[in-house]
Amino acid sequence: MTEPRLRFHPDKSHRITFLTGAGISAESGIPTFRGEKGLWEEFDAEELATVEGFERNPEKVWAWYDLRRTQALQCKPNPAHETIAVLEKSGFDTAVITQNIDDLHRLAGNDRLIELHGNIWKVKCTRFCGVWEDRTAPYPHLPPVCACGSLLRPHVVWFGEMLDESILASAYMRLGETDLCVVVGTSGTVQPAAGMAGIAKASGAYVVEVNLEPTPISDYADESHFGKAGEILPKLFGEYLEQN
Numbered sequence: 716m717t718e719p720r721l722r723f724h725p726d727k728s729h730r731i732t733f734l735t736g737a738g739i740s741a742e743s744g745i746p747t748f749r750g751e752k753g754l755w756e757e758f759d760a761e762e763l764a765t766v767e768g769f770e771r772n773p774e775k776v777w778a779w780y781d782l783r784r785t786q787a788l789q790c791k792p793n794p795a796h797e798t799i800a801v802l803e804k805s806g807f808d809t810a811v812i813t814q815n816i817d818d819l820h821r822l823a824g825n826d827r828l829i830e831l832h833g834n835i836w837k838v839k840c841t842r843f844c845g846v847w848e849d850r851t852a853p854y855p856h857l858p859p860v861c862a863c864g865s866l867l868r869p870h871v872v873w874f875g876e877m878l879d880e881s882i883l884a885s886a887y888m889r890l891g892e893t894d895l896c897v898v899v900g901t902s903g904t905v906q907p908a909a910g911m912a913g914i915a916k917a918s919g920a921y922v923v924e925v926n927l928e929p930t931p932i933s934d935y936a937d938e939s940h941f942g943k944a945g946e947i948l949p950k951l952f953g954e955y956l957e958q959n
């Protein structure tokens with residue numbers, strides 16, 4: 716088998732944008748949503764990832780997030796996250812737009828990070844008090860309650876909810892000016908993220924896809940590399956990384 720190689724040769728004048736999904740964290744032990752053993756095979760998205768489900772049974776929803784938060788504590792970035800972080804540290808103009816809430820890009824060391832669907836370590840008061848980081852895991856009592864007495868909810872985007880407008884605006888701005896767009900580990904099925912590689916492509920970016928299998932993005936990607944992100948990304952970008 717031949718080694719995967721990039722046909723686009725980035726230099727430090729190029730803007731590189733990684734669009735990542737659950738597949739990039741699979742090798743860190745975080746389950747994906749779709750496919751065999753995907754979370755949505757085992758759990759009901761309607762019950763656990765909608766406002767209506769939360770209103771019906773906040774304790775059940777929190778128990779699921781509490782479990783995911785507790786599991787996330789055991790997980791570390793893998794070589795795919797690390798490659799992207801070292802590229803940023805090596806002086807390349809990189810940004811990561813992620814659908815993941817698992818915080819692994821930040822843990823790997825990426826600062827230029829746009830989290831489309833929120834963050835598992837943030838909570839939001841369901842009334843007025845705002846959003847903040849809360850790393851309690853597990854919670855001693857469920858559902859957790861704000862100091863004002865209202866319920867807290869995970870600061871993540873659920874089905875049927877709009878994404879934060881300012882986050883979306885910064886994602887679109889970056890996509891419009893990107894030279895190389897690398898899409899890693901997403902099934903490309905959930906909007907608006909699913910359309911983002913297409914927006915980059917329409918704005919002139921060269922699109923590279925890394926996934927275990929073909930997706931709708933493969934139809935227009937300039938190159939697709941099929942296999943594990945933790946194996947492929949270090950090979951694609953290894954020659955550009957400065958060892959510190």
Ligand code: OAD
Pocket residue numbers: 735736737738739741742747748749750753764814815832872873874899900901902903904905925926927928930942943944945
């Ligand atoms: P999915 O679970 O839909 O897709 C994961 C993708 O990663 C699939 O295309 C797999 O083939 C691929 N994959 C799995 N392991 C991989 C590996 N080791 N290396 C490379 N690729 C791998 O996850 P997303 O596309 O991220 O939204 O899902 C999008 C959104 O749907 C999520 O953010 C979540 C979910 O419902 C919300 O909760 C709002």
